[in-house]
Amino acid sequence: MADIVQLEEKGNLLYPKTHTSAVEGLKAEFENLSKNVQPKVDDKELWSGAWYGGQGQVTTPSKPLSSCTNGWILQWEGYSEQGAPNSSAFQFIYIPKQFGIYHQGRGVVCMINSYNGGNPQVKYLYVYNDKLSGHANNALDKDTTGKGTKMYVLTKIYEY
Secondary structure (H helix, E strand, O other), X not given: OOOXXXXXXXXXXXXXXXXXXXXXXXXXXXXXXXXXXXXXXXXOOOEEEEEOOOOOOEEOOOOOHHHOOOEEEEEEEEEOOOOOEOOOOOEEEEEEHHHHHHOOOEEEEEEEOOOOOOOXXXXXXXXXXXXXXXXXXXXXXXXXXXXXXXXXXXXXXXXX
């Protein structure tokens, strides 16, 4: 085991510096590490519109799932009888990037509820690395409950 020695110069005891400038290149290394610890996620939308996700419908975000930091956020909102998103009852579904790698083209169930708990809806989407594809049950005028599945639409996709 090595002995601990204290440095001495001309009879004066010296103490090593304890800040990053004491080690050549250490400060730059810490700055570089801190940039990589918290990756920057682009807050711009990757897609926007009003999409039921019906059979044969496809939407393509501008960034593939595998290129995102963690995955996609799907933003759903209510759809008015006047035929436009109504900026209410927002809900979010997260699709992790691993899904596009390990389960390419498989179905994802998106549970969506109204603000008062009535008329719960299920959207079923096929998720690919570069797109979402819809299912016939997502755009019904009437479903098994007697209500349609057009109450909610996908309005934005973000990276997370």
